[in-house]
Amino acid sequence: MANMDSTAPSSPRDTSCPVHLNKQMQLLHTARNTASFEPFELACLIYGGADVVGNRRAALERVETLIGTRDTSQIPRSYANMNREQAYDEGLEWGKAAFEDGIRFKHDFFAFVTPRFQLVNSSPFGMNTVMFEPAIRLSASAEQQAKWLPLSKSGKIIGAYVQTELGHGSFVRGIETTATWDSDTDEFVLHSPSTTSTKFWPGALGFSCTHGIVVARLIIRSKDYGPHLFMVQLRSLDDGRPLPGVELGDVGLKMSYNATCNGFATFHQVRIPRTDMLMGHASVSHDGTYEGSSHFTQLSYSTMVMVRAIIVKNVVFQLAQAVTIAARYSTVRTQGMGPNGLASAETCLIMYQSQRLRILTLTAKAYAILFASRTCDAEYDALRKQQANGDHTSLPYVHALSSGLKVWTTQTAADGAEDARKCCGGQGYLAISGLPEIVASVTAATTFEGENYVLCQQVGRYLFKCIDQLMQGKPIDYRMAYLAAGYQKWFAASFAASSGANITPCMAFGKEFLDPNTQLSIYRHRALRTVFKAYTAVRSSTKPPLDAWNENMMSIISAARAHTEYMALSFYIKHVQSLPTATSPALTTVMARLCSLFALSNIINPQTLDAISFVEDTHLSSAQLDTIRGLVNELLDQLAPELIALTDAWDFTDASLCSALGMYDGNVYENVMNWIRQIPMNKRAWEENKGVYQPGWKDWIEPVLKAKL
Ligand SMILES: Cc1cc2nc3c(=O)[nH]c(=O)nc-3n(C[C@H](O)[C@H](O)[C@H](O)COP(=O)(O)OP(=O)(O)OC[C@H]3O[C@@H](n4cnc5c(N)ncnc54)[C@H](O)[C@@H]3O)c2cc1C
Missing domain, CATH: 2.40.110.10 (Butyryl-CoA Dehydrogenase, subunit A, domain 2)
Structure with a gap:
């Protein structure tokens, strides 16, 4: 039955398997102990130290106890016939508890996420x-x-x-x-x-x-x-x-x-x-005189940058939650006799390579978002300091960065959560899996605070402005050095003249694809090619600018995506290469492998939007793609034993996951049936009418059965 204290332990694990565990619980227990690192170490890395992890746990315990969600043997109220008003009432109760806990205990754990780790604008108190x-x-x-x-x-x-x-x-x-x-x-x-x-x-x-x-x-x-x-x-x-x-x-x-x-x-x-x-930044005096700062537009962009940075930082939790549920479920559920049907015993879902690829790449993406958000935050903080001194020069770069990352992280989280749901088969479609609510709530972030397709074009506009400046011999933001270098080396020399493909084949082979520099060069090549291609198409068009833009919109969006993915990969690599010195060698290795999995699987996985742009100019040959596929398979084998620890490290409580499939104990089938039996419809039928649902049977089914038509 469900666990009251469900987060990863902070002390080294006891690897012996208690005898009282059922098959599913044993499977999860065993999988948890195959990791080469302690999840608590990674939890500290995610949240910023052991103190923070401890305080966060205490805050969750207080709030979950107050709102009555901590005892997960009880079905969550939202899964038991909630109407619109009851859902809102629960939101008020949770929101008040979280808000007041923050004030009383002086913390900001619920400033941007709810106790269920949804973005806090989903709470009535969250907009503040x-x-x-x-x-x-x-x-x-x-x-x-x-x-x-x-x-x-x-x-x-x-x-x-x-x-x-x-x-x-x-x-x-x-x-x-x-x-x-x-x-x-x-x-x-x-x-x-x-x-x-x-x-x-x-x-x-x-x-x-x-x-x-x-x-x-x-x-x-x-x-x-x-x-x-x-x-x-x-x-x-x-x-x-x-x-x-x-x-x-x-x-x-x-x-x-x-x-x-x-x-x-x-x-x-x-x-x-x-x-x-x-x-x-703009004022109206008592005589009606209007005064606007010359930086009025830029300064109003600052709010958007800040809010987008908040979204980038917090949307990751919902992807991580979906992956945690899918990883635990895939570890304990057995289905079929192995890939060729000839195994001697039923096979856990996670043993199937397709399931591994999906869940481990989603895990890698969650960490990619985490590290990208750190850079986004740091850039925003630096911008605020500069702006306080009247210097707004970084704003266009940081605005484009936060916009691109907002698009990429929300899309990645939304698509990823949906795939995690699919990874759980039919049970993933149950409300009590927690996944439909995660999917439905995270997808909202692709729409608000800048609809993603609209925002992509803002990134495109920024990239085009950079190239315009380069064309005029002017410098661009130092953080866009790759574009300036690409311009000198590539665009100015040949692309503009021919407006055709500049085919510079990737020379890497074998294990060289595991080298972060090789990975970065592939992403950089793709970004430069798509950005310059879109730019050339728009700027050299004979059509009016509006029509030229519209006609090439998908190329612009693709270029913005390629640029953002290049930036995201470079941030991921930078953070993995500069982990705190005390980080254990085992965790360092796992993080590096995860980063490689992110980089390489993105190239070969057709789920990525416009993945074709990696290969359409034959920068990578089909032999190289096969090599990458082989390396991805190797990485999956190396990372599979780490999967449960990689998801435990997010330190979600069972109450926050709100999932019968994803509880820490792995006791999936008992947990599902325990909650299902508590659904009011079932309870009422059994408690009042020996398993008959009334008045449904009497009013509608019986008349059909007994009708003389
Ligand atoms: C859960 C949720 C919470 C919200 N909270 C708030 C809030 O607190 N405060 C607030 O003010 N608003 C809020 N909103 C509103 C939200 O900000 C808008 O819905 C969002 O900005 C998109 O605008 P829209 O609905 O008008 O969509 P539209 O702009 O009509 O977009 C519809 C479609 O048209 C496309 N489209 C539109 N313009 C272009 C273009 N130039 N180029 C290409 N395609 C285009 C879009 O890509 C999209 O596919 C919230 C929305 C949601 C869903």
């Missing part, structure tokens, strides 16, 4: 940390920050970030809500002029938030200054009623995110003080 406070910090004046931030941090106001409208999401300049300055009263009047201007989607907007940062067009004396940010109180702090002129509500059931109240709002001539416009 993920959007509301960042927007205040980056767009409000010092005086406004001093007024609003303490209120938000202490939970005295609950925030929402209210930008998207029914008619416009990706295209922010199309927003219709107006904030018109009234010279008589020195106020702004917020108004929704049309149905399409209804604010639609913001997290917590329906019934949780008290305040919203509302994006509206600033109008002064009939002049439209475009979208600006306004702090608007939406509900009474006393009784929660919407303020006069404000209509608020919930957008209804969604694929996921049902624990929060993504909402809609309309404004009917709602008045706010002039001083409630966020005036960090």
